[in-house]
Amino acid sequence: MPTTVSELDTILDTAVGASDAWARFTPAARADVLDAVADALDAQAETLIPLAREESHLLLGRLTGELKRTTFQLRLFGEILRDGGFLDARIDHADPAWPMGARPDLRRHLEPIGPVLVFAASNFPFAFSTIGGDSASALAAGNSVVLKAHSGHPKLTVATADVVRSALSEAGAPDGLFQVILGTDAGRSAVVDPRIKAAGFTGSIPGGRALFDLASSRPDPIPFYGELGSNNPVFVTATAAERSTAEIRDGFIGSFTLGAGQFCTKPGTFIIPADSDLATSLRSVALPDGAHLLNDRIVSGYAEVLGELKDDPRFTVLAEGSDPVSESPTPTLLRVSAEDMLADPRALQRECFGPTSVVVEYSSESQLVELAETFEGQLTATIFGEEGEDLDELVRVLAARAGRLLWRGWPTGVTVSYAQQHGGPYPATTAVGSTSVGTAAITRFLRPVAYQDFPQSMLPADLANANEWSAPRLVDGKRSEPRR
Amino acid sequence: MPTTVSELDTILDTAVGASDAWARFTPAARADVLDAVADALDAQAETLIPLAREESHLLLGRLTGELKRTTFQLRLFGEILRDGGFLDARIDHADPAWPMGARPDLRRHLEPIGPVLVFAASNFPFAFSTIGGDSASALAAGNSVVLKAHSGHPKLTVATADVVRSALSEAGAPDGLFQVILGTDAGRSAVVDPRIKAAGFTGSIPGGRALFDLASSRPDPIPFYGELGSNNPVFVTATAAERSTAEIRDGFIGSFTLGAGQFCTKPGTFIIPADSDLATSLRSVALPDGAHLLNDRIVSGYAEVLGELKDDPRFTVLAEGSDPVSESPTPTLLRVSAEDMLADPRALQRECFGPTSVVVEYSSESQLVELAETFEGQLTATIFGEEGEDLDELVRVLAARAGRLLWRGWPTGVTVSYAQQHGGPYPATTAVGSTSVGTAAITRFLRPVAYQDFPQSMLPADLANANEWSAPRLVDGKRSEPRR
Numbered sequence: 001m002p003t004t005v006s007e008l009d010t011i012l013d014t015a016v017g018a019s020d021a022w023a024r025f026t027p028a029a030r031a032d033v034l035d036a037v038a039d040a041l042d043a044q045a046e047t048l049i050p051l052a053r054e055e056s057h058l059l060l061g062r063l064t065g066e067l068k069r070t071t072f073q074l075r076l077f078g079e080i081l082r083d084g085g086f087l088d089a090r091i092d093h094a095d096p097a098w099p100m101g102a103r104p105d106l107r108r109h110l111e112p113i114g115p116v117l118v119f120a121a122s123n124f125p126f127a128f129s130t131i132g133g134d135s136a137s138a139l140a141a142g143n144s145v146v147l148k149a150h151s152g153h154p155k156l157t158v159a160t161a162d163v164v165r166s167a168l169s170e171a172g173a174p175d176g177l178f179q180v181i182l183g184t185d186a187g188r189s190a191v192v193d194p195r196i197k198a199a200g201f202t203g204s205i206p207g208g209r210a211l212f213d214l215a216s217s218r219p220d221p222i223p224f225y226g227e228l229g230s231n232n233p234v235f236v237t238a239t240a241a242e243r244s245t246a247e248i249r250d251g252f253i254g255s256f257t258l259g260a261g262q263f264c265t266k267p268g269t270f271i272i273p274a275d276s277d278l279a280t281s282l283r284s285v286a287l288p289d290g291a292h293l294l295n296d297r298i299v300s301g302y303a304e305v306l307g308e309l310k311d312d313p314r315f316t317v318l319a320e321g322s323d324p325v326s327e328s329p330t331p332t333l334l335r336v337s338a339e340d341m342l343a344d345p346r347a348l349q350r351e352c353f354g355p356t357s358v359v360v361e362y363s364s365e366s367q368l369v370e371l372a373e374t375f376e377g378q379l380t381a382t383i384f385g386e387e388g389e390d391l392d393e394l395v396r397v398l399a400a401r402a403g404r405l406l407w408r409g410w411p412t413g414v415t416v417s418y419a420q421q422h423g424g425p426y427p428a429t430t431a432v433g434s435t436s437v438g439t440a441a442i443t444r445f446l447r448p449v450a451y452q453d454f455p456q457s458m459l460p461a462d463l464a465n466a467n468e469w470s471a472p473r474l475v476d477g478k479r480s481e482p483r484r
Numbered sequence: 485m486p487t488t489v490s491e492l493d494t495i496l497d498t499a500v501g502a503s504d505a506w507a508r509f510t511p512a513a514r515a516d517v518l519d520a521v522a523d524a525l526d527a528q529a530e531t532l533i534p535l536a537r538e539e540s541h542l543l544l545g546r547l548t549g550e551l552k553r554t555t556f557q558l559r560l561f562g563e564i565l566r567d568g569g570f571l572d573a574r575i576d577h578a579d580p581a582w583p584m585g586a587r588p589d590l591r592r593h594l595e596p597i598g599p600v601l602v603f604a605a606s607n608f609p610f611a612f613s614t615i616g617g618d619s620a621s622a623l624a625a626g627n628s629v630v631l632k633a634h635s636g637h638p639k640l641t642v643a644t645a646d647v648v649r650s651a652l653s654e655a656g657a658p659d660g661l662f663q664v665i666l667g668t669d670a671g672r673s674a675v676v677d678p679r680i681k682a683a684g685f686t687g688s689i690p691g692g693r694a695l696f697d698l699a700s701s702r703p704d705p706i707p708f709y710g711e712l713g714s715n716n717p718v719f720v721t722a723t724a725a726e727r728s729t730a731e732i733r734d735g736f737i738g739s740f741t742l743g744a745g746q747f748c749t750k751p752g753t754f755i756i757p758a759d760s761d762l763a764t765s766l767r768s769v770a771l772p773d774g775a776h777l778l779n780d781r782i783v784s785g786y787a788e789v790l791g792e793l794k795d796d797p798r799f800t801v802l803a804e805g806s807d808p809v810s811e812s813p814t815p816t817l818l819r820v821s822a823e824d825m826l827a828d829p830r831a832l833q834r835e836c837f838g839p840t841s842v843v844v845e846y847s848s849e850s851q852l853v854e855l856a857e858t859f860e861g862q863l864t865a866t867i868f869g870e871e872g873e874d875l876d877e878l879v880r881v882l883a884a885r886a887g888r889l890l891w892r893g894w895p896t897g898v899t900v901s902y903a904q905q906h907g908g909p910y911p912a913t914t915a916v917g918s919t920s921v922g923t924a925a926i927t928r929f930l931r932p933v934a935y936q937d938f939p940q941s942m943l944p945a946d947l948a949n950a951n952e953w954s955a956p957r958l959v960d961g962k963r964s965e966p967r968r
Contacts, residue, residue: 090903216700419574421934450905
C-alpha cells in the first residue's frame with residue numbers, strides 16, 4: 001500500500017521532531033545506538049536472510065556477507081563518532097594582531113543537516129537498502145531518516161525496518177527517528193518537501209536524474225547525493241595481456257558475471273590489445289550459466305538494452321553463457337573495435353545492467369589514452385599494466401574521470417573503510433565531491449556552523465575549551481590531538 | 485566589449501590545458517605562485533585603489549583594508565597548501581583480517597576539480613571580485629580560473645587582471661591559468677559548457693538562482709557555489725536591551741549603515757523589546773548622511789525595494805538620514821510589529837540591499853524563538869543576551885538556519901581565518917555544506933580520488949609511503965602527523 005499524502009505529512013512532521021531530538025544526543029551516545037541496531041540485525045540474520053533470498057534471488061553466501069557488511073558499517077560509523085574527527089572542529093582564538101585586522105574568537109564545526117530522505121536500491125537488499133550506507137551515515141551524522149522503500153524486496157524491507165525500529169526504541173532513540181515510506185509518488189513528494197534537508201539515492205541514471213532535478217528545482221534546493229551509473233572501464237597494456245593472459249581473462253569473467261553483473265562497479269568495458277592471446281582466448285571462453293536477476297524490471301531492462309546492443313552492427317557477440325533462451329538472461333560478451341568506440345563513445349558505452357560486458361580491441365597502445373578520454377564520469381577505472389611502463393598520462397586522464405583507480409584488480413567488491421571512495425563526476429554521481437561508501441560518507445549529511453565570541457557555557461561541547469568529547473581540533477591553524 | 489562566442493571557445497580550451505598543467509604543480513609550488521600574486525597586488529596598491537574609488541564610490545580606508553584582506557587571503561591559502569592538511573590524505577593498508585572481509589590497500593586524497601568559473605561581485609571590488617576569495621581558493625586547489633567580470637568596475641577589473649596575469653607569468657604559472665570574460669551571455673554560456681567543472685558566485689538571489697538552475701540543468705550537472713542573500717537577524721533580550729541600551733543602539737546603527745549597507749552580512753532585521761529604552765531611543769536616533777552606492781543598478785534596486793517597503797502599511801518609518809531626496813539614498817530605519825512579522829515573514833523579511841534595516845518590536849520574550857523560526861537560511865544570526873539567560877532553544881533554532889552565530893557582536897566584518905564560516909542554508913547559499921570565506925573554502929574546488937593497490941612509484945606524493953610533501957594523513961583510521 002503506497003504511503004498516502006496525509007500519512008506522509010505526519011511522517012515528515014515526526015521526522016523533524018526526531019531529528020531535533022537526535023541531534024542533541026552526544027556522538028558517543030549515537031554510536032551506542034548504532035551498535036545496538038547492528039547487534040539486533042545480526043541476531044535476526046536467520047529471519048532476514050531467507051527473506052532476502054526469496055525476494056532477490058541472490059545466493060546465500062553473498063547475502064550473509066552483505067548483512068555482515070551492513071552491520072560492520074553501522075559499527076564503523078560508531079567508531080568514527082567516538083573519535084570525533086568527523087566534527088572537523090576548529091578554534092581560532094581572538095587575535096588583535098591577526099594580519100588582516102583584529103580577529104574575534106571563532107569556533108566552527110559540523111552539525112546535523114536535518115531529516116534525510118534515503119532511496120533504497122534493489123541490488124544490495126541490505127547494504128544499499130533499508131539500513132544500508134546512506135541510512136547509516138545519515139543517522140550517524142545526527143539526522144532522522146525517511147526511507148523510501150524499494151519495491152523489489154517489500155517483505156525484507158518491512159522485516160528489516162521492524163528490527164531497526166525496535167532496536168532504536170530499546171536503545172532510547174527518539175520516536176520516529178527511522179520511518180519508511182512506500183511508492184513513487186510519496187518519494188517524489190518527499191524530495192520536494194521543505195522538511196527534508198538532503199537526500200541519498202542509489203539506482204539508475206534516469207531515475208536518479210529525475211529526483212536530482214526535483215531536488216534542485218525546489219524553492220529551497222537541497223543536496224541530492226545520487227549514485228547513478230558507471231561503466232568501470234578496464235585498460236590492459238600489451239605486456240600485461242601477454243604475461244598474465246589467463247589471470248586477467250579469468251579475473252575479468254569472474255568480475256563481470258559476479259552477482260549476475262548487478263553491481264554499479266561491474267567492469268562494463270574491457271580494453272585489450274587486438275591480436276593478443278587474451279583477445280583470442282576470449283573468442284572461445286566458457287561463460288558461467290545464467291542466474292536469476294533481481295526482479296522482473298531488471299530482467300526486462302537487461303533484455304531490452306542487450307537486444308539493442310546486439311542489433312548494432314558495430315558489436316559482435318564473442319561469447320554467451322550456457323542458456324541463452326532461459327528467463328534468466330545469460331552472460332554475454334560483446335566485441336567492438338577501438339576505432340568504432342572512438343567514433344561514437346556515448347552510444348557504445350551505454351550501461352547494460354546485468355551480466356554483459358564489452359571487449360574493445362585496440363590496434364595501438366597509443367589508443368589507450370585516447371579511449372580513456374572518451375569516458376564520462378565513472379565510479380572506477382582499472383589498469384592492468386606492468387610496473388615500469390610509462391602510464392602517467394593514462395593515470396592522469398582516468399583520475400580526472402573516476403573516483404577510484406585500481407591497479408591490477410577488479411572493481412567489484414567495494415570495501416568499507418576510512419580511505420574508500422565510491423563516487424565520481426556525473427553520471428557516476430550527482431555530487432562529485434562526495435562518497436557513498438566509507439567513513440567520509442558522513443560528511444554529506446552535515447553542515448558547518450561557526451560560533452563567534454560565544455560564552456563557554458553556550459558552546460557545543462567539542463568547541464568549548466573543556467572539550468568534553470575529546471574531539472581532535474584545529475586550534476589557530478594547528479592540529480591538536482586530545483589526550484585520551 | 486563582451487566576449488564573443490569564438491573568443492569564449494578559445495578561452496575555455498586554454499583553461500583546460502592550464503588546469504591540467506597547474507594540477508601537476510606541487511602544493512608548495514602553487515603557494516609560491518600565490519605569494520607572488522599577493523606581492524604584485526600589494527606593490528600596485530597605488531594604481532589599483534584609485535581605480536576602485538572611482539568606480540565603486542567606496543572610501544579610501546575601506547578599500548585599503550579590502551586590498552590588504554585580498555592579499556592576506558592569497559598568502560593564507562599558501563600556508564594551507566604548504567601544510568597539506570587540505571589534501572585529507574588517507575591510507576588504509578591492506579588488511580586480510582578486516583572484519584567485513586579482506587581489505588585491499590586503499591589511498592584517498594583530494595584532487596583539483598578542473599576549470600572553475602568565478603562570477604565577480606560588485607560590493608567588494610577586490611575581496612569578492614577579480615582575485616577575491618573564489619578565485620584564490622580555486623587557484624589554490626589547483627584549478628584554472630575563468631573570471632566573469634562584474635560590469636560595476638571594468639577599469640579596476642582590467643588593471644587587477646593585468647597585475648595577476650603578469651605575476652603568474654613571472655612566477656612560472658601555466659599560460660591561461662587566469663582569464664577574464666565579459667558580458668552576461670558569455671557567463672551563461674560558460675556555466676553550461678562541459679569544460680567548466682565548478683562555479684563560484686556572489687550576488688543577488690535572482691541572479692544566482694538563474695545561474696544555479698543553468699548549472700544544475702546541464703547534461704552533466706556541476707557544483708554551483710552561490711552566495712546569494714541574507715537578512716542577518718539580530719535578537720536582543722529584554723535584559724540586554726535594558727543594560728546596554730546605548731552600546732547596542734550605536735553598534736546597530738554603525739553596522740547596518742557601514743559601507744552604505746552594501747554587505748551580505750548587513751543586519752537587516754533587528755528584534756528588540758517593545759516599550760524598552762532601546763525601542764524608544766530608536767524613534768529619535770540620528771542616522772548618518774547618505775553615501776554614494778556602488779552603481780546605478782544598486783541605486784535603482786535599493787530605491788525600488790525601499791519604496792515598496794515604505795508603501796506597505798505594516799511598516800512605519802522610524803528614522804531617515806539627513807538627505808532623503810538626494811541621488812544617494814539615505815539610511816532608513818523601518819519598524820514592524822512582531823505580530824505582523826509572524827503573520828507574513830516572507831514578505832516582511834525581504835532583503836533590501838543598501839542602508840536600510842527593519843526594527844521588529846516584540847511584546848513578549850517568548851516571541852524570540854517564534855520569530856527565529858520564521859527565517860529562511862541565513863549567513864549569520866546574532867544574539868544580544870546576558871550570560872545565564874536560558875537561550876538554548878533560541879541558539880538551537882538559529883544554528884539550524886544560519887552558518888555563523890554571533891554573541892553580542894555585529895555580523896559585518898567577516899574575518900578570513902581557519903574557523904570562519906560564510907555560508908548557510910538556501911537562500912544564503914546554494915550549497916549548504918560549504919563556505920566562501922576562510923581556509924575551508926578550498927574544499928569546494930577539490931574532489932576525492934582513491935587509488936587501490938597502486939605501486940608506490942605511481943602514487944601521488946602525499947599518498948606514497950615516502951610522503952615527500954609531509955602531508956598529515958589518516959593511516960588505518962589514526963591521525964598521523966609528519967615530522968617536519
